[in-house]
Amino acid sequence: MVKKTLFKNVDTIVTMNLNRDEIKNGYVLVEDNVIKEVGKDGGKQFDTDLVIDCKDKIMLPGFINTHHHLYQSLFRNVPPVQNAKLFDWLTHLYELWKNIDSEAIYVSSIVAISEMMASGVTTTSDMLYLYPKGTKGIFDAEVAGARHTGIRFFPCRGSMSLDRDNGGLPPRKVVQTEEEILTDSERVIKQYHDSSKYSMLRIALAPCSPFSVSEDLMIKTAKLADKYNLLIHTHLAETKDEELYCLDKVGLTPVKYMEKLGWLRNNVWFAHAVWLNTEDIEKFDKNGVGISHCPTSNMRLGSGIAPIVDMMEKSGIRISLGVDGSASNDTGNMLEEIRNTLLLQRVKYGADVITPRDVLYFATMGGARVLKIGDYTGSIEEGKAADLILFDMNKLEFAGGLSDPVAALVMCDNKKVDLSMINGKIIVEDGELLDSSLPAFINMHNRISTRLITNNM
Numbered sequence: 001m002v003k004k005t006l007f008k009n010v011d012t013i014v015t016m017n018l019n020r021d022e023i024k025n026g027y028v029l030v031e032d033n034v035i036k037e038v039g040k041d042g043g044k045q046f047d048t049d050l051v052i053d054c055k056d057k058i059m060l061p062g063f064i065n066t067h068h069h070l071y072q073s074l075f076r077n078v079p080p081v082q083n084a085k086l087f088d089w090l091t092h093l094y095e096l097w098k099n100i101d102s103e104a105i106y107v108s109s110i111v112a113i114s115e116m117m118a119s120g121v122t123t124t125s126d127m128l129y130l131y132p133k134g135t136k137g138i139f140d141a142e143v144a145g146a147r148h149t150g151i152r153f154f155p156c157r158g159s160m161s162l163d164r165d166n167g168g169l170p171p172r173k174v175v176q177t178e179e180e181i182l183t184d185s186e187r188v189i190k191q192y193h194d195s196s197k198y199s200m201l202r203i204a205l206a207p208c209s210p211f212s213v214s215e216d217l218m219i220k221t222a223k224l225a226d227k228y229n230l231l232i233h234t235h236l237a238e239t240k241d242e243e244l245y246c247l248d249k250v251g252l253t254p255v256k257y258m259e260k261l262g263w264l265r266n267n268v269w270f271a272h273a274v275w276l277n278t279e280d281i282e283k284f285d286k287n288g289v290g291i292s293h294c295p296t297s298n299m300r301l302g303s304g305i306a307p308i309v310d311m312m313e314k315s316g317i318r319i320s321l322g323v324d325g326s327a328s329n330d331t332g333n334m335l336e337e338i339r340n341t342l343l344l345q346r347v348k349y350g351a352d353v354i355t356p357r358d359v360l361y362f363a364t365m366g367g368a369r370v371l372k373i374g375d376y377t378g379s380i381e382e383g384k385a386a387d388l389i390l391f392d393m394n395k396l397e398f399a400g401g402l403s404d405p406v407a408a409l410v411m412c413d414n415k416k417v418d419l420s421m422i423n424g425k426i427i428v429e430d431g432e433l434l435d436s437s438l439p440a441f442i443n444m445h446n447r448i449s450t451r452l453i454t455n456n457m
C-alpha cells in the first residue's frame with residue numbers, strides 16, 4: 001500500500017533544480033519515499049493519507065553535510081584546548097580520544113546526528129578514523145547509531161597509520177597497520193555499502209590527513225576505492241602548519257603532494273582547502289575535485305579563510321559545506337555553517353560577491369554533487385527522494401525580514417527547522433525531534449563525556 005503525503009499551500013518551494021526555480025504557493029506530493037509531483041498549488045485534488053498545510057512556510061531540499069566527526073560531540077569545549085591551534089588541539093585531544101569505545105561511538109552518533117537534524121540536515125557524511133587498540137565494532141556502532149536516527153548516511157572508513165615514532169601526530173594506541181586498515185575497509189564496504197538509487201548508506205574511504213597516514217596507504221586506499229567505485233576523502237590544506245609539515249616531510253605543498261599520490265581526481269573531496277594558491281585552485285578545477293568548506297571550525301581554530309569565492313568561479317570545482325567535528329565547532333548546527341559561510345567570505349572578498357542563495361545551494365545540491373548522489377537528492381524534483389525541510393517564517397527571528405523570505409533563512413537568526421522529512425518519514429515536527437529516546441541518550445552521552453574527559457585531564 002503506497003503512502004501519500006501532500007504538502008500544500010507552501011509559501012515558497014526552493015527547488016534547487018537546474019534553473020534554481022522558486023515556486024510561490026506550491027505543493028509537493030510524496031509517495032512513500034519519493035517525490036511524485038511538484039507544482040503551483042491551484043487547488044488540484046489528491047487522494048492522500050496525510051495533508052500538511054504549509055502556509056507561511058518555506059520548503060527546501062534537506063541539507064547535506066559533507067564533513068564531520070560525530071564522536072567529537074563528547075569532546076566539546078574542553079578547557080585546555082579552548083584556545084589552541086590545530087596541531088596543539090589534536091595532540092591534546094588524541095590522549096582523550098584513545099579511550100573511546102563502541103558504546104561511546106554509538107551514543108555520540110545519535111546525539112550528534114540529532115543535533116544536525118534539528119538544523120535541517122537530512123544526509124550526512126562522517127569521517128571516523130579512531131580505532132583504538134583493543135576495541136571492537138567501532139565502525140559498526142556508528143552505523144547502528146545512524147540507523148537509529150533515520151538519517152541518510154555517508155560514512156567514511158577513516159584511518160591513521162603513522163604514529164609519533166614514525167613521524168606522524170597521533171599516539172601509538174590509535175593507529176592501525178596498513179593491512180588492518182585495508183582489510184577492515186573491505187569488510188565494511190561488503191557489509192554496508194549500498195550503491196542503489198535512494199540508498200540510505202554509502203561508504204567512502206578516508207585516510208585522515210597527510211600527517212597521519214603514509215604515502216603508501218593513500219595510494220592503496222585510492223586503489224581499493226576504485227575496485228568498488230567509491231569516493232575518497234581527506235583533510236587538506238587546513239592550516240599553515242600543515243603546509244610547513246608537508247614541505248618538511250615530503251618537500252611538497254599539500255596539493256602538490258596529493259597530485260603526486262594521484263589524489264587529484266573526480267572521485268575525491270577535500271575538507272577545508274584553506275591554504276591554496278592560484279595554481280592549486282586551477283588543479284582542483286582541471287581535475288574536478290569536491291570541497292567541504294567548514295567555516296566555523298576554521299574560525300574556532302583560527303586556521304584561516306578558505307578561498308571559496310575564487311573556487312566558485314571555476315566550474316570544475318564542486319563546493320559543499322561541513323560542520324566538521326564538534327570538538328572544533330562546539331555545535332553541529334548546519335544553519336550556523338550556512339550563515340558563517342556567507343559572512344566569512346564577505347570578510348575576505350567584500351559583500352557583493354556571494355549571496356544567501358549561493359550558500360543555500362552549497363548546503364543542498366552542492367553537497368549532493370560532492371557526494372555524487374545528485375541523481376536522487378539535493379533538489380525538490382519529481383523522482384527524487386523525499387528529503388524535505390520546512391521553515392516557519394512566523395517567528396520572532398524573521399520579523400521584519402520577510403520582503404525576501406528565502407534570503408531571510410540565511411541573513412536572519414534562523415534557529416531551527418520546523419519540519420523535516422527524510423526518505424518519506426517525518427523526523428522533526430513543530431520544531432521538535434520526534435525521537436522519544438533522545439533525552440535518555442543525551443544523559444548517557446554526558447556521563448560518557450565526563451568519564452572520557454575528567455579521567456584523562
Ligand SMILES: [Zn+2]
Pocket residue numbers: 067068069235271324325
Ligand atoms: Zn575534520
